[in-house]
Amino acid sequence: TQLLEQSPQFLSIQEGENLTVYCNSSSVFSSLQWYRQEPGEGPVLLVTVVTGGEVKKLKRLTFQFGDARKDSSLHITAAQPGDTGLYLCQGGSEKLVFGKGMKLTVNP
Amino acid sequence: GAVVSQHPSRVICKSGTSVKIECRSLDFQATTMFWYRQFPKQSLMLMATSNEGSKATYEQGVEKDKFLINHASLTLSTLTVTSAHPEDSSFYICSARVLGFGGYTFGSGTRLTVV
Numbered sequence: 001t002q003l004l005e006q007s008p009q010f011l012s013i014q015e016g017e018n019l020t021v022y023c024n025s026s027s028v029f030s031s032l033q034w035y036r037q038e039p040g041e042g043p044v045l046l047v048t049v050v051t052g053g054e055v056k057k058l059k060r061l062t063f064q065f066g067d068a069r070k071d072s073s074l075h076i077t078a079a080q081p082g083d084t085g086l087y088l089c090q091g092g093s094e095k096l097v098f099g100k101g102m103k104l105t106v107n108p
Numbered sequence: 109g110a111v112v113s114q115h116p117s118r119v120i121c122k123s124g125t126s127v128k129i130e131c132r133s134l135d136f137q138a139t140t141m142f143w144y145r146q147f148p149k150q151s152l153m154l155m156a157t158s159n160e161g162s163k164a165t166y167e168q169g170v171e172k173d174k175f176l177i178n179h180a181s182l183t184l185s186t187l188t189v190t191s192a193h194p195e196d197s198s199f200y201i202c203s204a205r206v207l208g209f210g211g212y213t214f215g216s217g218t219r220l221t222v223v
Binding site: 035041045048100103 | 112114142149150151152153154199201203211212213214215216217219
C-alpha cells in the first residue's frame with residue numbers, strides 16, 4: 001500500500017515568515033499533486049510534478065519533486081494570511097493516496 | 109474549465125432518512141468520479157470510485173448498501189447515504205480527473221449533519 005507522510009501536520013507562523021512542508025513516501029509515484037483546501041471547500045489543485053528533480057514555482061510557492069520520485073516539498077516564501085489553509089499532497093496512479101495534510105495558519 | 113459542481117453544499121437530515129448528493133462535471137465528461145469523506149481536521153479518505161455505466165468500486169470498510177453510488181451518465185455521479193445515522197455526519201467530496209489537467213478537480217463538498 002502506498003502511503004504519503006506529510007510533515008509538519010500543523011504550523012502557525014507570522015506573516016512574512018518562510019516555511020517548508022514535506023511529503024514523503026517509501027513508494028515511487030509517477031506524479032504527485034499538491035492541493036490547498038480552505039474550510040468548507042473542496043481542495044484546489046496547486047501543481048502537479050511529474051519528473052524526478054523537477055522544480056515548479058507558483059508565485060511565492062516553490063514545489064520540488066525528489067530525484068527518486070518518492071518525496072516532494074512545498075516551500076512558501078513570505079507567507080501571507082491568505083495562505084492559511086490545509087495543504088495536501090496526493091499521489092498514485094490506480095489508487096489515489098492523500099497525505100494527512102498540513103494545517104497552516106498565518107497570523108497577521 | 110474543468111469544474112465539478114456538487115450539491116447540496118449543506119444538508120441536515122433526521123436519523124434514519126436518506127440523503128442524495130450530486131456531482132456534475134460541467135464542461136467535460138467524467139467516466140470516473142471519486143467520492144471522499146473528510147472528518148474535521150483530517151485528510152480525505154477515499155470511499156469509492158464510481159464508473160459510468162458500471163458498478164462502483166468501494167474501499168475496504170465502506171458499506172456498499174449504505175453508500176449507494178450511481179454514475180448513470182458521463183456528467184453525473186450521485187452518492188446516496190441511506191438510513192443515515194449521526195456517525196455518518198461528515199464532509200463528503202467528489203472529484204474527477206480531467207485529461208490534460210494534470211490533477212484532479214474537486215467539488216466544493218457537502219456538509220452532512222444527521223440529527
